[in-house]
Amino acid sequence: MNTELFTITDKNRDTPAARAAVQRAGNILRAGGLVAFPTETVYGLGGDALNPESSRRIYAAKGRPSDNPLIVHICRWEDLAPIVREIPETAEKLGKAFWPGPLTMILEKSDRVPGETTGGLSTVAVRMPSDQTAISLIREAGGYVAAPSANASGRPSPTLAKYVEEDLGGKIEMILDGGQACIGLESTIVDLTEAVPTILRPGYITKEMLSKVLGEVETDRAILPEGSDIAPKAPGMKYRHYAPKAELTIIAGEEEAVVRRINELAMEAERRGYRSGVIATNATLGRYRATLIKSAGDRAEGAETARELYRILREFDEAEVDVIWSESFADDGIGQAVMNRLLKAAGHRVEKV
Ligand code: TXA
Ligand code: MG
Numbered sequence: 015m016n017t018e019l020f021t022i023t024d025k026n027r028d029t030p031a032a033r034a035a036v037q038r039a040g041n042i043l044r045a046g047g048l049v050a051f052p053t054e055t056v057y058g059l060g061g062d063a064l065n066p067e068s069s070r071r072i073y074a075a076k077g078r079p080s081d082n083p084l085i086v087h088i089c090r091w092e093d094l095a096p097i098v099r100e101i102p103e104t105a106e107k108l109g110k111a112f113w114p115g116p117l118t119m120i121l122e123k124s125d126r127v128p129g130e131t132t133g134g135l136s137t138v139a140v141r142m143p144s145d146q147t148a149i150s151l152i153r154e155a156g157g158y159v160a161a162p163s164a165n166a167s168g169r170p171s172p173t174l175a176k177y178v179e180e181d182l183g184g185k186i187e188m189i190l191d192g193g194q195a196c197i198g199l200e201s202t203i204v205d206l207t208e209a210v211p212t213i214l215r216p217g218y219i220t221k222e223m224l225s226k227v228l229g230e231v232e233t234d235r236a237i238l239p240e241g242s243d244i245a246p247k248a249p250g251m252k253y254r255h256y257a258p259k260a261e262l263t264i265i266a267g268e269e270e271a272v273v274r275r276i277n278e279l280a281m282e283a284e285r286r287g288y289r290s291g292v293i294a295t296n297a298t299l300g301r302y303r304a305t306l307i308k309s310a311g312d313r314a315e316g317a318e319t320a321r322e323l324y325r326i327l328r329e330f331d332e333a334e335v336d337v338i339w340s341e342s343f344a345d346d347g348i349g350q351a352v353m354n355r356l357l358k359a360a361g362h363r364v365e366k367v
Contacts, residue, residue, distance in 0.1 A: 017183050019175070021191040022052075022147050035190070036147065040154025042187045043068070048075060050164040050178045051151050052192030053143040055116045055201050055217070056171035056324070057178050058087065058161030059186065060151065063097075066130035069160055075185045078167040082250045083133035084160040085118050085201075086140050089152040097127050097138060097158065104206045104228055111227045114144035116197055116218040120205040131160050133249060137207055147192045162250075163200060168257055170324040170359070173198050177328055198321035199351050203248055204231070213237075214248035216351040218320070237354060258327040260291065260335045262360040266342035267367040273301050275367045276339045280304040283337050291330045293340035306333045310341075316349040323352060327359060 020035040039049045046068050049060045061068030063086040073080045091109060099122035108119060123138035132138050152159045163171035166181040175191035202217030213221055213233045224231045236246035246252050265272050280290040290304040295313045308326045311318030330338055345353040
């Protein structure tokens with residue numbers, strides 16, 4: 015299959031050519047086809063959420079297990095009611111505070127949403143993204159776009175269109191290129207079907223931000239460091255996601271000790287003929303000796319690390335690095351999401367020094 019690629023930026027957004035491209039993309043979705051598109055978190059692989067055949071195609075294109083439910087993307091608040099059994103007060107409050115934006119809510123689904131889209135669950139994940147191109151596409155597609163991250167299953171989520179092309183080129187009808195995703199990590203998922211709203215996946219919208227609006231909020235114990243042997247409530251969180259091909263280990267501790275230990279390990283690996291990689295920060299970048307060294311930004315700037323993390327993991331793959339060591343990052347605010355993804359990429363391998 016030939017995959018059409020079209021770039022939409024703020025400069026050309028209002029031109030007839032860009033409008034026609036989004037319209038074409040919408041028609042592809044209405045006809046049961048697949049279109050990858052930018053969102054503020056990561057690129058999504060879109061299909062018609064109300065068409066079971068489209069959801070099957072999404073799973074096939076990604077190579078994703080079909081018990082892993084998809085997020086339904088909407089572009090207007092009034093489109094929520096038809097796909098859920100009821101709208102609890104908690105959802106109204108969160109919608110007002112954070113939509114459009116990087117927040118996904120889990121609600122009881124209505125009969126309009128096929129089981130293929132929800133991986134057989136009686137609940138549905140819903141998100142209203144803020145990206146302009148995403149919003150226009152959802153509108154053109156008829157209002158309901160199922161979209162997992164647009165990576166091949168097991169690969170880091172794409173933050174650039176070129177990574178979508180690498181993973182899904184030839185398997186889907188179209189890719190809309192909107193440049194680099196500005197957040198870089200997937201949306202926060204909050205389950206509103208429980209007595210106490212529960213975070214199933216941390217993201218840009220933090221627990222503190224949710225608590226300000228809702229009061230008491232819990233975090234699924236399975237996604238906390240001490241709960242790595244419990245089954246998570248978001249089926250997708252159980253897979254070893256976001257994985258680079260190389261073996262990744264996090265080295266945690268005081269900066270001096272971390273730099274010394276990583277250099278020791280990298281030198282040993284190189285001596286044995288392996289290509290080593292290091293995920294550093296701006297402050298430590300010049301202090302490492304390895305085949306490939308990348309900065310994840312300023313240690314104090316969690317947002318920058320969030321934006322760059324998946325790109326860095328993919329660049330290590332491109333450079334065919336065998337082993338990677340990463341510094342550990344502050345886990346407050348967005349840092350919680352950063353560390354959650356980094357720990358998963360590392361298969362929870364952490365060495366404390
Ligand atoms: O930022 C995002 O959320 C991106 C963009 C494209 O919107 N999408 C995304 O989708 O990350 P995906 O499919 O890669 O991750 C969806 C996660 C999975 O872990 C899945 O198991 C969980 O959401 N999920 C979906 N529906 C659910 C449900 N009804 N109950 C519990 N977890 C659910
Ligand atoms: Mg994903």
